[in-house]
Amino acid sequence: MAIRTFLVVAVLGFSAQLQAAEFVEIFEMKLLGTCTPADMQQAAADTSDMFRELGYSAEILVTQHGIPQDHLLWIGRSPSAELWGKAHDIWRESADAAAISERINACTEPVGSSTHVPAG
Secondary structure, three states: OHHHHHHHHHHHOOOHHHHHOOEEEEEEEEEOOOOOHHHHHHHHHHHHHHOHHHOOEEEEEOOOOOOOOOEEEEEEEEOOHHHHHHHHHHHHHOHHHHHHHHHHHHHEEEOOOOEEEEOO
């Protein structure tokens, strides 16, 4: 996972969005047969909408090489670790977040561990 994370960060490192983020989280997930990448993209969009005021945004990266085709990467960006922490606290307590989390859990299974990277 560490090499994959490095490659993702290296490839995305030139993105203006990633450069504007101080804190990045990366989750590798295996997509289950009951869902499509579009389902996960919608979950990421819903999460981004939920935390827009805190500056958090998420997207799904579907790669063509380097990881199995049924794997996805969740890339979350926040302007600071502090704001990410506030969003995370809300995520743990919110019924809306619980509904999004249920959709994510129904569509995926975790692969490896998550990575949180100070982008600075």
